[in-house]
Amino acid sequence: MVSNGRPHSGSSGQSSDQTRFESIEHDDRNHSIVQSQRNYSTSAAERIRRNASAKLANPLAGISHAKLEEMGANYATKHQVGDEEDIRAFRKGACLAQDPRRYQQIPGLTAEEMSILKREFTNRWSQPRLMYIVIVLCSTCAAVQGMDETVVNGAQLFYRYQFGIDGDDSRSTWLTGLLNSAPYLCCAVLGCWLTTPFNNLFGRRGTIFLTCVFSALACFWQGFVNTWWHMFIARFFLGLGIGPKSATVPIYAAETTPPAIRGALVMQWQMWTAFGIMLGYVSDLAFYKVPDSSGIIGLNWRIMMASAMFPALVVCCFVFMCPESPRWYMSKNRHFKAYQSMCRLRYVKVQAARDVFYMHTLLEAEKEVQQLHGNPLLELVKVPRNRRAMLASEIVMFMQQFCGVNVIAYYSSQIFLDAHFSPISALAASLGFGLINWLFAIPAVYTIDTFGRRNLLLTTFPLMSIFLFFTGFSFFIPEDTMHTARIACVALGIYLFGIVYSPGEGPVPFTYSAEAYPLYVRTYGMSLATATTWFFNFVLSITWPSLQTAFTTQGAFAWYATWNIIGFFLVLCFMPETKGKTLEELDQVFSVPTHVHAAYGLRQIPYFFKRYLLRQHCEPQRLYENDETGQDKDVGFDHDPEGGF
Numbered sequence: 004m005v006s007n008g009r010p011h012s013g014s015s016g017q018s019s020d021q022t023r024f025e026s027i028e029h030d031d032r033n034h035s036i037v038q039s040q041r042n043y044s045t046s047a048a049e050r051i052r053r054n055a056s057a058k059l060a061n062p063l064a065g066i067s068h069a070k071l072e073e074m075g076a077n078y079a080t081k082h083q084v085g086d087e088e089d090i091r092a093f094r095k096g097a098c099l100a101q102d103p104r105r106y107q108q109i110p111g112l113t114a115e116e117m118s119i120l121k122r123e124f125t126n127r128w129s130q131p132r133l134m135y136i137v138i139v140l141c142s143t144c145a146a147v148q149g150m151d152e153t154v155v156n157g158a159q160l161f162y163r164y165q166f167g168i169d170g171d172d173s174r175s176t177w178l179t180g181l182l183n184s185a186p187y188l189c190c191a192v193l194g195c196w197l198t199t200p201f202n203n204l205f206g207r208r209g210t211i212f213l214t215c216v217f218s219a220l221a222c223f224w225q226g227f228v229n230t231w232w233h234m235f236i237a238r239f240f241l242g243l244g245i246g247p248k249s250a251t252v253p254i255y256a257a258e259t260t261p262p263a264i265r266g267a268l269v270m271q272w273q274m275w276t277a278f279g280i281m282l283g284y285v286s287d288l289a290f291y292k293v294p295d296s297s298g299i300i301g302l303n304w305r306i307m308m309a310s311a312m313f314p315a316l317v318v319c320c321f322v323f324m325c326p327e328s329p330r331w332y333m334s335k336n337r338h339f340k341a342y343q344s345m346c347r348l349r350y351v352k353v354q355a356a357r358d359v360f361y362m363h364t365l366l367e368a369e370k371e372v373q374q375l376h377g378n379p380l381l382e383l384v385k386v387p388r389n390r391r392a393m394l395a396s397e398i399v400m401f402m403q404q405f406c407g408v409n410v411i412a413y414y415s416s417q418i419f420l421d422a423h424f425s426p427i428s429a430l431a432a433s434l435g436f437g438l439i440n441w442l443f444a445i446p447a448v449y450t451i452d453t454f455g456r457r458n459l460l461l462t463t464f465p466l467m468s469i470f471l472f473f474t475g476f477s478f479f480i481p482e483d484t485m486h487t488a489r490i491a492c493v494a495l496g497i498y499l500f501g502i503v504y505s506p507g508e509g510p511v512p513f514t515y516s517a518e519a520y521p522l523y524v525r526t527y528g529m530s531l532a533t534a535t536t537w538f539f540n541f542v543l544s545i546t547w548p549s550l551q552t553a554f555t556t557q558g559a560f561a562w563y564a565t566w567n568i569i570g571f572f573l574v575l576c577f578m579p580e581t582k583g584k585t586l587e588e589l590d591q592v593f594s595v596p597t598h599v600h601a602a603y604g605l606r607q608i609p610y611f612f613k614r615y616l617l618r619q620h621c622e623p624q625r626l627y628e629n630d631e632t633g634q635d636k637d638v639g640f641d642h643d644p645e646g647g648f
Contacts, residue, residue, distance in 0.1 A: 062368040063101040063361070068109070071097040075360055082338035089342070089352060096356030100364070103262070103357065112353065119350045127263035134348050137259050137325050138268060140318065142275040144211060144252045147314045149279020150286070151218055151245055153437070154311045155183055155238075157287025157416050157430050161304040166231040176548035178231050183413050184544030185238035186245050190537040194246020195530070201247050207255040207328040210247055212319055218244030219315040226309035244315070250533055253513075258330040259348055261358070267448060273510045274444040279314070280412060281437030286310040287416070288430045330362055338363070369523065379524045383531070391593045392519040393528060395578040399460070399512040400532045402570040404539035406467055406508050407563030410547050411436060411497055421556055422493040423482050432494050436501050443505035450506045455582040456515050460574045463507030468567035470500040475560025512536070518581050519593070575608075576601035 063071065075097030079090045098109045099120070106112065106120040122129050159179065163169040168178045201210040221241035228234045256268050286307055293303040326348060332341035338359075345355035383389050411418070415436055419429035450459065474496030480489040512532070520528035551559045579592045579600060613619045 061101070062364045063097075066101065068098050071101060075356070078338075078360060078363060079356075084339050084342050089356070092352040092356035093360060095353050096358075097360050099353065099357040100361035116351050116353050119354065123261060123263050123354075127261075130261070130264070131348060131350055133325065134260070136321070137256070137348070140211075140322060140325055141252050141256045141268065142271060142278075143314060143318050144215070144248060145272045145275035146279035146282060147215060147218055147311075147318060148245055148249060149276040149281070150283045150311045150314055151186070151222065151241060151279075153280045153283030153412055154222075154286055154307050156283065156413055156433055157291070158304040158307040159183065160416055160420065160426060160429070161301055162234065165229075165301050166234070168231055171552050173549065173552075176552050177545070179548045180545035182231060182234050182238060183547075184541045185235050186242035187537050187541035187544060189239045189242020190246035190249075191534060191541055194242045195250065195534050195537060197243070198247040198250040202251060202254075202331070206331050207251055207258070208322050208325065210251045211255065212322050214244045214248035214251070215315040215318045215322070216244075217241070218248070219312040219319065222312035222315070223309050226305040246537065250530075255328055258328040258362075259326070261349070261354075270448050270451070270510060270514065273513065274441070274447070277437075277441040277444040277505070277509070281434070281441045282314070283311065284430070284434040284437040288427070288434055291427055291430055329359060330366075333359075333362060333366060379527050382524050383527060387596075388590060388593045389521065389524055389528075391577075391579075391595075391597060392521075393531070394597070395593075396512075396516040396519050396528060396532050397535055398570075398573045398577060399508070399515050400535040401539055402464075402566070402573070403508050403512045403536055404543050405563065405566045406464070406504065406570060407471055407543075407560075407566070408500075408504050408508065409540060409543050410559075410563065411500065412440075413544055414547055415497065418497070418556070419490075419493065421551075422478065422490050423486065424490055432497075435494070436497055439498055439501040440505055440509075443502050444509055447506040447510040451510050451514060452582060455580050456511045457574060457578055457580040457582075459507045459511055460578070461571065463503045464567045464571040464574065466503040467500055467508070468564045468571070470496050470503065471560050471564035471567065474500065475557040475564065478556045478560075515578075515581060518584075519589070521590070575604040577604075 066074075072094040075093035075095075076090050078097075079085065079093040084090075084093065095109055095112060095116075099106055103120070104124065106117065112120070159182070163175075163179060166178075168175040198210075201213065205213060218241060221237055221244060224237040224240065225234065228237055253272055256272070257265055260268050290303050290306045290310065293306055295302045299305070326344040327340075329341040329345045329348075332338070332344060341362075342355060342359050345359050346352060349355045349358070383393055415433040416426075416429045419432045420426065424432060454462075474493055477489060477492035477496055480492060482489055516529055516532040517525070547559070550562065554562060577597065577600065579595065581589060581592065584592060610621060610623060613621050614623075
């Protein structure tokens with residue numbers, strides 16, 4: 004009998020069972036409450052992060068024009084920026100900053116201002132003369148870097164004999180690799196970490212000037228060394244010019260150029276670096292036959308190494324013709340100087356006011372977000388969305404080196420010599436690779452936004468693997484009976500590799516890394532990406548001579564060909580597509596749990612064979628499905644908000 008809802012005292016067995024049942028039910032309820040609280044907390048944290056990202060995407064969204072005009076006037080007055088004409092420019096500029104494309108909806112603009120604002124979108128390369136000087140500056144800096152990297156390609160054919168490290172013994176191969184990789188060792192352990200203090204102390208222009216001075220001095224220094232350890236010191240010093248410059252120039256370009264051409268200009272860093280790489284090969288070939296003069300041994304390789312100083316000197320001569328970055332001035336609370344600098348880079352004041360006001364608003368939003376989130380380095384690891392972006396970014400940056408391209412960039416002349424080219428033919432063949440690398444980097448500006456980052460890599464990784472296998476196996480062709488076929492196949496394999504590398508692993512890694520991270524941790528993510536590529540550049544450079552000796556040339560090429568196969572599967576499983584995605588869509592893309600995306604990638608393999616090889620009709624594999632609103636919905640995210648790793 005039950006009294007008042009409790010078990011009868013005489014029913015001991017039933018009482019025990021009922022008590023256990025109530026205990027379990029109570030525990031389940033508590034667990035459900037805890038789980039609900041945890042899910043609420045998780046989604047709340049996720050909402051905060053997404054709101055922060057949205058605010059950084061456009062901190063002026065949703066504000067009325069009247070309020071924006073007031074904000075613009077208050078900013079100009081507070082920071083004593085100009086006169087009444089400038090205050091009027093900030094009133095209109097604040098409205099334009101909310102959405103530059105809606106310039107026709109802003110009342111009070113003059114006919115000249117309307118015409119110039121329209122031309123920003125109808126003819127985006129119509130820019131003031133000084134803007135083109137900035138573009139030339141950034142392009143020349145990229146060429147400086149490329150030439151710094153590759154003049155050693157031909158010079159090492161000669162200085163190795165002079166330094167006594169031309170043998171196949173382990174000492175010679177490791178020292179050859181150490182000399183080649185010395186600048187990248189400096190970049191990884193010292194140069195990259197000097198970027199922030201250099202920029203804080205000297206500004207963007209000052210950092211570019213200083214690093215080009217370092218490059219010029221180091222290149223000149225390399226022409227006067229007589230021992231391997233002296234060459235190592237000079238080339239290590241060269242890393243002080245390469246590391247900070249490689250990070251500063253893209254930042255300077257992004258902070259000075261208008262949004263319409265910003266992406267294209269930043270993309271051109273890779274193209275003009277490839278041009279500088281080609282210039283290094285040109286220099287090697289041009290000075291090959293320079294004879295030694297009295298008392299100077301190895302004059303040809305000394306001139307090769309020193310010749311890389313001239314592009315750096317060109318940059319030093321005109322870098323201060325360009326204005327300082329407005330954003331750097333703003334970080335130093337020098338708002339009027341920021342406005343003056345921007346006025347020199349735009350046709351009319353309302354353009355300058357628009358960009359300065361938006362820059363100021365974005366900086367304020369960044370400060371607010373940083374205070375909200377705490378340590379951004381921990382955010383990279385703790386937040387699953389950021390962690391997945393970091394994984395994908397690190398994969399493409401690692402594979403940019405381990406696809407094997409810089410083996411060819413730094414050692415192609417020696418590789419061609421091993422294929423029994425004559426020395427001058429080896430240098431000419433290296434120039435051919437440099438020319439191909441540059442020419443096929445030009446259409447990458449178009450292909451990267453047309454075919455997508457992931458598709459480009461999934462297409463080019465198998466091809467790069469095939470061409471590296473082809474190049475390595477070409478060394479099996481008998482030299483004594485089939486000399487012409489041997490050298491033709493080696494050159495063909497290297498050239499085909501360069502053709503498929505240039506639109507794929509060439510431009511994709513930096514572009515992908517820059518857009519994968521949320522804005523509030525983007526600078527830290529890019530710093531990690533840059534450090535990764537320089538470190539593995541060092542690893543690649545120092546190990547190739549010893550790897551070639553241990554594995555033979557065929558095995559060494561097969562090693563990197565195999566890495567391209569590994570890279571294909573890493574991209575297939577762990578790298579989501581980012582082309583054409585808004586910030587909110589990127590949050591959804593990287594919220595898909597890693598195991599869900601990996602399974603989706605593996606399912607694409609049988610689909611590809613059925614659809615494109617067997618020509619069967621089959622439904623494509625989908626990672627996203629439409630919800631009732633017709634918009635893309637992230638299945639993985641909906642099922643598992645945090646999703647683990």
